Amino acid sequence: MSDIENTPEQVRFADFGLAPEILRALTDQGYVHPTPIQAKAIPILLQGRDVMGAAQTGTGKTASFSLPIIQLLLAHASASMSPARHPVRALVLAPTRELAVQVAENVAAYCKHTPLRSTVVFGGMDMKPQTAALRSGVEIVIATPGRLLDHVEQKNISLGQVQMLVMDEADRMLDMGFLPDLQRIINLLPKKRQNLMFSATFSPEIKKLASSFLTDPITIEVARSNATAEKVSQVVYKVNEDHKRDAVAHILRQREMKQVIVFSNTKIGASRLARGLVTEGMKAAAIHGDKTQQERMQALDSFKKGEIDVLVATDVAARGLDISDLPCVINFDLPYNAEDYVHRIGRTGRAGASGDAISIYSDKDERLLADIEKLIKQTVPRGTLEGFVPGGFRSDERHGERRRDRTAADRSAGERPAFERSSARPSGSAGPRREKVDPWFLKPYEPTRSNATPATASAATPAKPKQKIAALLGGLPKG
DNA sequence: AAAAAAC
Numbered sequence: 001m002s003d004i005e006n007t008p009e010q011v012r013f014a015d016f017g018l019a020p021e022i023l024r025a026l027t028d029q030g031y032v033h034p035t036p037i038q039a040k041a042i043p044i045l046l047q048g049r050d051v052m053g054a055a056q057t058g059t060g061k062t063a064s065f066s067l068p069i070i071q072l073l074l075a076h077a078s079a080s081m082s083p084a085r086h087p088v089r090a091l092v093l094a095p096t097r098e099l100a101v102q103v104a105e106n107v108a109a110y111c112k113h114t115p116l117r118s119t120v121v122f123g124g125m126d127m128k129p130q131t132a133a134l135r136s137g138v139e140i141v142i143a144t145p146g147r148l149l150d151h152v153e154q155k156n157i158s159l160g161q162v163q164m165l166v167m168d169e170a171d172r173m174l175d176m177g178f179l180p181d182l183q184r185i186i187n188l189l190p191k192k193r194q195n196l197m198f199s200a201t202f203s204p205e206i207k208k209l210a211s212s213f214l215t216d217p218i219t220i221e222v223a224r225s226n227a228t229a230e231k232v233s234q235v236v237y238k239v240n241e242d243h244k245r246d247a248v249a250h251i252l253r254q255r256e257m258k259q260v261i262v263f264s265n266t267k268i269g270a271s272r273l274a275r276g277l278v279t280e281g282m283k284a285a286a287i288h289g290d291k292t293q294q295e296r297m298q299a300l301d302s303f304k305k306g307e308i309d310v311l312v313a314t315d316v317a318a319r320g321l322d323i324s325d326l327p328c329v330i331n332f333d334l335p336y337n338a339e340d341y342v343h344r345i346g347r348t349g350r351a352g353a354s355g356d357a358i359s360i361y362s363d364k365d366e367r368l369l370a371d372i373e374k375l376i377k378q379t380v381p382r383g384t385l386e387g388f389v390p391g392g393f394r395s396d397e398r399h400g401e402r403r404r405d406r407t408a409a410d411r412s413a414g415e416r417p418a419f420e421r422s423s424a425r426p427s428g429s430a431g432p433r434r435e436k437v438d439p440w441f442l443k444p445y446e447p448t449r450s451n452a453t454p455a456t457a458s459a460a461t462p463a464k465p466k467q468k469i470a471a472l473l474g475g476l477p478k479g
Numbered sequence: 480a481a482a483a484a485a486c
């Protein structure tokens with residue numbers, strides 16, 4: 001894992017002055033040498049400095065902040081941990097539920113031999129077990145922003161003693177419109193604290209956010225995606241739009257169904273493809289935001305256990321998820337954002353292993369492919385699908401009647417209907433979304449658009465015109 | 480043209 005960059009081979013975790021309990025946990029997992037970002041970040045964080053880290057998943061990012069957090073909390077243990085009280089002293093915020101769970105698993109593993117306790121809170125699940133965990137006392141909380149605020153409002157958690165704050169995948173949190181939630185959370189924290197922010201990109205918005213709430217930060221950069229791309233062999237296959245599913249099935253059969261993630265641009269598309277592959281006799285499942293949280297976790301779990309060979313996913317899985325040693329990623333659709341291509345193919349070729357990134361595209365996607373190639377500054381080889389005969393898929397449900405049937409089947413299969421998911425959030429959090437990220441969102445504000453302001457919020461607060469992220473950032477507390 | 484996230 002330490003071959004990505006110019007980390008001196010002789011650096012070891014044991015050199016950082018970490019507590020023996022932490023080193024033991026690392027030894028348990030077979031970690032001896034830090035990755036480049038760990039080698040850079042750990043000493044700086046141990047000094048108590050704020051850090052702005054530019055790093056992709058798979059670089060060992062989680063350990064780079066978890067280990068110093070644990071070390072620092074242990075070092076100051078006697079001061080605030082004396083009686084039975086376990087105030088929350090470190091808070092990690094993540095954009096998606098799966099990422100939060102994954103970070104929490106890592107933190108728990110590193111804490112294993114220490115008296116520190118941690119827990120994770122995120123939406124889509126019963127509040128009660130989370131409440132019980134919070135009330136029993138934990139030093140480290142990993143959370144998605146919305147559910148965390150929910151717990152704050154219900155007084156299940158107090159953030160008044162937080163000494164360290166981590167914002168993981170900060171760029172994604174901005175993209176997803178979490179800025180107002182982040183502001184509210186930060187307002188609940190003590191002014192004096194250590195801040196860490198991780199982001200895959202350095203957009204102006206991210207820089208602004210960093211300058212708003214990091215104090216004199218040290219910036220750490222680790223070689224970007226090209227490092228990954230070198231180990232990932234990419235190829236694109238052009239097929240007729242109607243034959244994309246056949247093409248995926250064909251590729252999967254050829255590869256004898258080793259573990260593969262297939263990315264779809266839409267939730268419906270993901271469900272449909274997964275179902276189609278199952279009828280083709282493959283062990284496949286879909287993971288996306290319309291699945292219940294239980295289904296999402298189960299799909300991920302059975303994929304990790306190897307009970308499922310093909311995980312068909314939306315971009316809920318494009319970033320952050322650390323599914324190790326994936327030999328292959330397939331793009332059933334080319335992503336609308338070229339950035340997302342990099343994140344998707346970053347799921348393979350990890351930790352020194354090589355990987356294959358296969359993309360299917362059709363005539364109408366030429367533009368998307370051009371955008372991707374411009375971003376990654378290379379041409380992706382055009383391949384030919386050997387022996388591919390379209391038409392293998394049993395049913396083609398492109399016509400109205402059947403498609404409605406399928407949607408109904410989706411629902412009965414446990415997916416939540418759209419009205420349950422409508423973003424009926426308080427007006428404060430119904431802020432602008434994904435500005436700058438996608439041209440689609442740069443279109444002028446149209447009050448009639450359904451996603452403008454939720455109806456439930458409009459009674460209390462009149463619909464606000466789209467604000468600039470910069471304006472919102474201007475209101476952030478300094479330091 | 481999409482996806483994600485609190486009840």
